[in-house]
Structures are given as C-alpha cells and as structure tokens.
Amino acid sequence: RALLTVGGLTLGLTLLTLAYPLLWPVPIQAEAWQVPPATDLPPNDGFADFHRVELPSGHGPEDIDVDAQGRVYAGLDDGRILRWDGEQVETFADTGGRPLGLHWDAAGNLLVADAWKGLLSIAPDGTITTLLTQVEGQELIFTDDLDVAPDGTIYFTDASVQFRQPDWKLDIIQNRPNGRFLAYD
Numbered sequence: 001r002a003l004l005t006v007g008g009l010t011l012g013l014t015l016l017t018l019a020y021p022l023l024w025p026v027p028i029q030a031e032a033w034q035v036p037p038a039t040d041l042p043p044n045d046g047f048a049d050f051h052r053v054e055l056p057s058g059h060g061p062e063d064i065d066v067d068a069q070g071r072v073y074a075g076l077d078d079g080r081i082l083r084w085d086g087e088q089v090e091t092f093a094d095t096g097g098r099p100l101g102l103h104w105d106a107a108g109n110l111l112v113a114d115a116w117k118g119l120l121s122i123a124p125d126g127t128i129t130t131l132l133t134q135v136e137g138q139e140l141i142f143t144d145d146l147d148v149a150p151d152g153t154i155y156f157t158d159a160s161v162q163f164r165q166p167d168w169k170l171d172i173i174q175n176r177p178n179g180r181f182l183a184y185d
Contacts, residue, residue, distance in 0.1 A: 027163075028174040055082070056089050063145065065102040065110070073110060075099025081112070081122070093126045098165055101145035106152060113143040113156050115165035119184060132184055142168075142179075154184040 055061070058076035065073050072084040073092060081099055083092040097116030105111055105121070111131075112120040118133035118140045133140055135158070142165050146156035158180040163171040171178055 027167075028170050029176070030173055031175045033175045053084065058082075062100045063102045065104060067104060067110075068108070073102055075102060075112065075114075081110070093122045093128055095120060095122075095128060100143070100165075101156065103146050103148050105148055105154075111146055111148065111154060113146045115142050115144065118143050119146070119154065119156055135180070135182055142171075144179075152185070156182055156184065158182060 053072075055076070058078050058080060060077040061074035063075065067073065069085075073081055074084075075081045075095075075098070077098060079095045079097050079099065080091050081093045081095065081102070083090055092110075095112060095114050095117050097114040099112045099114050099120075101111075101113035103111050108124055110122040112122060114120050117130065119131040121129045121131050123129070131154075138161065140158050141161050142159040142163065144157045144159035146154055148154055159165075159168070160171045160178040161180060162174075162178045
C-alpha cells in the first residue's frame with residue numbers, strides 16, 4: 001500500500017511537471033517565421049583593413065558617429081557616450097539610460113535614440129535635452145535608432161511597444177510587428 005502511494009505521488013508530480021510549461025502564462029504570443037531563400041551575394045572585402053579600437057571600460061556600443069572635427073562617438077550600456085580624439089578617450093555625456101542610435105544634426109548637436117530615455121539631443125558642451133518620451137500618449141519603450149533628413153526631420157524607431165531593451169529576445173521569439181517607425185519635426 002505504501003509503494004502504491006509513493007508511485008501515485010511520483011506520477012502526480014511527473015504530470016504536474018509536464019503540465020507546468022503548457023499551462024503557465026508567458027509574456028509572448030509566438031508566431032511562425034518562414035526563412036526566406038538564400039541569395040548569392042558577391043564577396044565583401046570592405047573590412048579587410050579595419051582598425052579595432054578597445055574600450056577603456058564598459059560594453060556594447062551599438063552605433064558610432066563622427067563629428068565635423070573627425071572625433072568618434074559611441075554609446076555604452078551604462079549610459080555613457082565616449083568621444084575619441086585620436087588616441088585620447090573621454091566621456092562626452094552620460095544619458096543615464098542606454099544610448100543606441102547616434103546622429104549629428106545640422107546645428108552640431110548629437111541626437112541620441114536612448115532605449116530608456118527616449119529621443120535626446122546633446123549640445124556640443126554635453127548638455128542633454130530630452131526631445132521626446134512619448135508619441136500620441138504612448139510611451140517610447142525601446143527607442144533604438146535614428147537618422148536625420150535634409151529638411152531636419154528626425155526619423156527614428158521604437159523597436160518594440162511591448163518589450164524593453166533587456167527583453168529584446170522575447171520580442172524576437174514572439175515574431176510580431178511590435179515596432180514603430182516615427183518622425184520628429
């Protein structure tokens with residue numbers, strides 16, 4: 001009789017363990033993706049003589065841009081935007097967020113798509129101005145990249161209206177159109 005009770009308990013625990021992944025709610029609703037057929041591309045020799053630049057600290061530049069004086073800027077995962085002037089590196093600004101996309105405007109301000117802070121403008125002296133944190137009452141969840149048109153319009157992406165930057169993998173797994181392409185004038 002004791003053996004039967006232990007066997008029943010083991011069977012019950014096994015069924016609960018198997019049912020758990022099927023019944024527990026998850027934050028995604030995945031959709032199937034069909035891989036497009038491969039295309040033949042010519043060889044790319046564009047990076048044959050590139051120069052690797054080591055970061056003094058920090059991780060994860062997603063974008064870089066170069067100012068009119070030839071200095072290189074890159075945003076890091078801790079919110080800092082570094083500036084390279086030759087071999088000299090300094091912190092140009094710290095958004096306190098996650099700067100991803102970088103682009104200069106005609107007035108010499110560095111525009112930043114910050115995953116946590118929204119659309120920012122940084123003056124040459126490092127002063128940060130928030131341009132936008134929401135659109136039509138909906139918060140920017142994952143501001144990702146940007147570009148500036150000749151007329152000054154800033155085109156940028158909110159990569160997901162559902163998942164923040166640390167959860168980007170969930171957005172990929174879900175495979176749904178959660179992003180937005182926006183313009184700021």
